[in-house]
């Protein structure tokens with residue numbers, strides 16, 4: 565691999581100072597703190613952070629020409645190699661600011677795209693990131709100035725297929741069309757797998773939530789319940805934004821010995837570039853097919869309410885907001901509380917890392933998954949062998965035994981089958 569010097573960034577945030585405050589406006593300081601984490605996640609060093617208060621954005625220079633010049637001097641003094649803006653910039657803004665500063669200019673969107681490009685592992689993930697990058701670059705072709713091509717490497721310039729990418733509109737459009745076609749094929753594949761999974765009738769539990777909430781840690785804890793558990797099945801955990809980018813499925817077991825699948829998903833972040841939301845909707849589609857959602861929240865984060873809202877609004881966009889959900893407040897080992905809030909039917913306080921309250925959570929998952937099923941014992945006469953095979957194909961049969969007048973089996977049926985096979989039930 566090519567040796568690369570770590571980039572040094574100065575962060576710039578615009579705080580629009582109006583009298584009208586929206587309730588869901590994220591606090592500028594928190595937003596900048598998150599930007600800092602994003603820059604670190606992309607692999608750069610943060611030298612300083614500047615906030616410009618202004619009643620409106622400047623048409624040509626976003627934060628105003630005077631401020632840009634001031635930042636230029638500041639950057640040169642500190643030895644910065646790039647400037648990262650907290651908001652999405654137009655091509656013209658970028659070009660103008662690069663012209664004045666002579667430094668590479670990156671916005672929040674490009675930064676997130678860059679992290680995603682570094683982390684995506686699956687073929688689908690990579691294709692989706694590349695598509696989002698192309699969509700981002702297209703309207704900025706004449707904006708992303710010389711600094712980008714001069715540097716030729718580093719944050720904002722890398723990505724899957726980067727070598728093939730010439731800054732040429734026609735080329736970009738062709739590549740985008742190819743990717744869309746490839747994505748359709750990958751999607752087809754995934755759908756086939758999903759149909760197989762749905763047929764196997766193993767319930768699916770999806771972990772969703774803000775990035776760094778502890779979803780992957782929780783998955784690693786949940787899968788320890790499975791008989792085939794081995795440490796190699798654990799997923800990547802890191803104190804870093806966007807540690808997980810690909811959807812991962814693993815098996816776990818409920819206290820009643822039934823298996824279920826756990827799905828780990830990409831974390832959400834505020835101001836997620838819209839193209840990326842679109843792109844990752846496909847991966848997050850798994851969530852739509854889940855029987856239960858565990859919404860994981862970092863209870864130690866000062867803006868967890870906002871993070872919760874962000875996640876909820878993406879779930880809504882996905883059409884998954886009416887799913888059965890358990891809110892999982894995580895990291896309670898770091899909360900200095902004398903009394904933990906009481907767990908409720910749809911809410912629990914845990915520590916995934918320390919394994920606190922995992923037994924209660926598993927019981928809650930079991931209750932939620934078993935809510936709409938009927939645990940029964942059936943006696944199928946030997947001439948009803950076809951029913952037995954139908955049930956075996958659709959369900960995880962708990963136990964069966966050949967007795968004198970037929971096959972006796974224990975199984976949890978859904979409501980429809982419960983009514984269909986009612987006459988064979990010998991015990992409920």
Ligand SMILES: Nc1nc2c(ncn2[C@@H]2O[C@H](COP(=O)(O)OP(=O)(O)OP(=O)(O)O)[C@@H](O)[C@H]2O)c(=O)[nH]1
Nearest residue numbers: 776777778779780781802803806807808831916917
């Ligand atoms: N103290 C404490 N730390 C935790 C707990 N659960 C997770 N963490 C830490 O939080 C950080 C993020 O955990 P992950 O499991 O990677 O979070 P994630 O939600 O999968 O994050 P993304 O994949 O980036 O969306 C790691 O450093 C974990 O060790 C917990 O219960 N207590």
Ligand SMILES: [Mg+2]
Nearest residue numbers: 779780807808
């Ligand atoms: Mg993760």
